[in-house]
Amino acid sequence: MRNVAILVVVLLFAVVAYFIYDTLRERTFAEKVGQIIHAEDRRELTAQLKEYLQSSDPDIRSRAALAVGRIGTEGSGQLLYELISTDSSMDVAATAAFALGLTNEKPFAAELLDLALDLPTRVAAPLVEAAGRLTDTGMVAEIDMLAGFLSHPSPEVREAACMALFRAGAASKAQELIALASSEPDPEVQVAALYVLARLRVAQAWDLYKKHFADADPFVRSLAVRGFGLYDSPEAIHYLTIALNDSDPKVVAQAVTELGRKTSPEAKTKLAKKLTTERDEKLRVAIIQSLTRQENPEGLDAVNTMLASYPSVNVVVAAVTYLATVSKDRSIVLIDSLQTLDNEQIRAACVEGYAAIGTPSIVPRLAVLFNDPSPVVRAAAFSALVDLDSTNLDFYLGKALEDSSFVMPILAIDRIKTRQLTSYLSKLKYMMARGTDINVEIRGALVDCASQFISKDSKDTTAMEILIAGVLDSDYIVRRTAAEIYEGKLGEDYHGRVPPANTRLSLSKITGAVEKYTFNPYATIITNRGEIEMELYFDAAPLTVVNFIELARQGFYEGIVFHRVIPNFVVQGGCPLGTGWGDPGYTIRCEYSSEVYQRGTVGIATSGKDTGGSQFFITHSPQPHLNGRYTVFGQVLAGMDVVDQTVRGDTIKEIIISEGKE
Numbered sequence: 001m002r003n004v005a006i007l008v009v010v011l012l013f014a015v016v017a018y019f020i021y022d023t024l025r026e027r028t029f030a031e032k033v034g035q036i037i038h039a040e041d042r043r044e045l046t047a048q049l050k051e052y053l054q055s056s057d058p059d060i061r062s063r064a065a066l067a068v069g070r071i072g073t074e075g076s077g078q079l080l081y082e083l084i085s086t087d088s089s090m091d092v093a094a095t096a097a098f099a100l101g102l103t104n105e106k107p108f109a110a111e112l113l114d115l116a117l118d119l120p121t122r123v124a125a126p127l128v129e130a131a132g133r134l135t136d137t138g139m140v141a142e143i144d145m146l147a148g149f150l151s152h153p154s155p156e157v158r159e160a161a162c163m164a165l166f167r168a169g170a171a172s173k174a175q176e177l178i179a180l181a182s183s184e185p186d187p188e189v190q191v192a193a194l195y196v197l198a199r200l201r202v203a204q205a206w207d208l209y210k211k212h213f214a215d216a217d218p219f220v221r222s223l224a225v226r227g228f229g230l231y232d233s234p235e236a237i238h239y240l241t242i243a244l245n246d247s248d249p250k251v252v253a254q255a256v257t258e259l260g261r262k263t264s265p266e267a268k269t270k271l272a273k274k275l276t277t278e279r280d281e282k283l284r285v286a287i288i289q290s291l292t293r294q295e296n297p298e299g300l301d302a303v304n305t306m307l308a309s310y311p312s313v314n315v316v317v318a319a320v321t322y323l324a325t326v327s328k329d330r331s332i333v334l335i336d337s338l339q340t341l342d343n344e345q346i347r348a349a350c351v352e353g354y355a356a357i358g359t360p361s362i363v364p365r366l367a368v369l370f371n372d373p374s375p376v377v378r379a380a381a382f383s384a385l386v387d388l389d390s391t392n393l394d395f396y397l398g399k400a401l402e403d404s405s406f407v408m409p410i411l412a413i414d415r416i417k418t419r420q421l422t423s424y425l426s427k428l429k430y431m432m433a434r435g436t437d438i439n440v441e442i443r444g445a446l447v448d449c450a451s452q453f454i455s456k457d458s459k460d461t462t463a464m465e466i467l468i469a470g471v472l473d474s475d476y477i478v479r480r481t482a483a484e485i486y487e488g489k490l491g492e493d494y495h496g497r498v499p500p501a502n503t504r505l506s507l508s509k510i511t512g513a514v515e516k517y518t519f520n521p522y523a524t525i526i527t528n529r530g531e532i533e534m535e536l537y538f539d540a541a542p543l544t545v546v547n548f549i550e551l552a553r554q555g556f557y558e559g560i561v562f563h564r565v566i567p568n569f570v571v572q573g574g575c576p577l578g579t580g581w582g583d584p585g586y587t588i589r590c591e592y593s594s595e596v597y598q599r600g601t602v603g604i605a606t607s608g609k610d611t612g613g614s615q616f617f618i619t620h621s622p623q624p625h626l627n628g629r630y631t632v633f634g635q636v637l638a639g640m641d642v643v644d645q646t647v648r649g650d651t652i653k654e655i656i657i658s659e660g661k662e
Contacts, residue, residue: 069099
């Protein structure tokens with residue numbers, strides 16, 4: 001016994017000694033970065049993270065600053081502002097400036113702009129853009145200050161000022177932007193100003209749109225086309241018609257979109273004529289969708305000819321809605337023949353077609369599809385039925401709430417919310433009380449629904465019980481959402497009661513990844529159309545990259561389709577359901593960074609902050625409005641021709657990961 005006691009004492013001594021040693025020893029760079037990433041993953045502003053803001057290593061300070069901004073809890077803004085004001089490294093100050101823009105602490109907008117007046121371009125530019133993120137249309141003084149930076153000596157700052165005004169929605173500064181774009185010598189600033197004018201729908205910039213219509217860069221031409229879409233004049237229609245024959249499909253796609261918003265006879269005729277000659281599948285679909293928007297019968301012959309020649313599923317889907325919209329009940333026979341096909345996309349399109357017809361005779365047809373094996377079809381049928389057959393609303397809602405697919409209850413809950421159906425609150429409370437027995441997205445929808453009832457009656461006890469259950473939920477996003485509702489609707493700060501998020505990756509695993517990926521890894525996406533090679537930005541989005549690598553090596557992506565393709569915007573894949581509703585069974589944190597969306601940039605698709613998982617997208621063209629709003633985790637290096645050719649339904653065969661190299 002004595003020997004056992006001695007052994008226990010020795011072991012305890014060893015454990016205590018190791019604990020003291022491990023606590024006091026200097027951490028390696030990888031360990032420090034791992035701790036920063038782990039704290040960020042937990043959304044926890046720890047004392048250690050604050051200490052790293054004062055590290056002697058500027059790289060550690062930068063990483064800590066970015067984590068503080070991404071976490072964005074109370075007090076983050078002040079910590080970052082002090083770092084910007086005092087740090088000796090411009091790189092650290094620039095990162096802290098970007099990070100402060102993520103915090104949504106609006107009072108710092110003016111203070112950042114004051115700082116930017118006296119700091120070098122390297123810091124001033126991100127300060128100005130961060131201030132734009134913190135400014136809204138009601139902050140007139142800050143918008144005036146932002147506009148003042150349009151005359152800054154540095155083109156980088158002038159460009160940042162343009163984008164800041166865009167973030168602030170400052171259409172009131174249209175004349176200043178037009179003046180800048182008209183006299184600006186720097187081409188990148190010119191494009192930034194043009195982008196803002198087109199995106200803010202400024203119709204006074206006709207001369208600028210006309211000037212850039214023949215630019216060598218297709219992105220710039222597409223901005224000019226977007227600008228022409230603001231006008232209904234014959235001259236604008238003429239330019240849009242010319243753009244239908246542009247050498248770049250992305251410009252053509254923009255022209256198709258803009259013409260689809262026009263109702264003039266010339267616009268309708270030109271668009272219908274384009275359909276007869278277009279061979280690109282994505283553009284064919286886009287043209288048919290625009291013809292549908294116009295309710296334009298001039299494309300009927302061309303669409304019927306396509307259907308007779310066994311076109312792709314995507315064309316059939318677009319054609320069904322078009323024919324129903326234009327031909328109404330004369331299309332019923334065709335839709336009846338298609339809705340029996342073994343293709344859920346086509347059957348869902350048949351639902352849309354029936355709904356477009358909208359006569360009482362189609363309700364029984366929709367009722368049949370409401371029992372379809374596919375949740376995609378059932379969801380479409382549900383949405384149509386509740387709009388067209390209100391007398392049976394309770395039946396449709398009740399059945400949807402009990403559906404085996406998580407999508408159907410979410411749709412039903414949304415209808416209950418929008419229609420303020422208080423009679424369902426008890427049922428919703430019971431659903432919320434089931435906790436983890438029901439899908440986390442359903443629980444999130446229940447909390448969101450409760451907020452609507454609380455807005456109407458802050459003393460609604462049933463809605464409050466749902467909200468309280470949300471604060472106590474096992475999922476961090478549900479808890480955070482409920483706390484935000486408490487603060488926004490009831491003026492009570494519950495954020496301090498929300499415990500840190502659970503993490504999928506341990507501290508040791510994160511640290512190991514930091515040690516391993518001293519150079520960025522690469523991924524090759526093998527599709528049915530060819531290969532896409534991309535670099536993965538571990539340094540900017542470590543949690544996202546590790547998640548993507550793990551899923552790829554598990555074979556998760558094999559056989560998954562690209563379920564969303566929008567010309568001149570993105571191709572999107574990674575949904576295990578092939579619908580855009582699926583995920584790997586968990587969510588990952590957003591990792592916003594100063595990386596920008598250029599052509600071929602790879603980002604994570606989300607339905608809100610921190611709701612990413614397996615779905616990713618690749619941009620066809622620059623998309624500045626996505627910057628800082630969606631995680632950038634890679635860039636296509638080769639295979640953009642494959643990306644351009646990809647259509648909805650194309651398949652990922654495999655994703656191969658290779659280690660980074662210098």
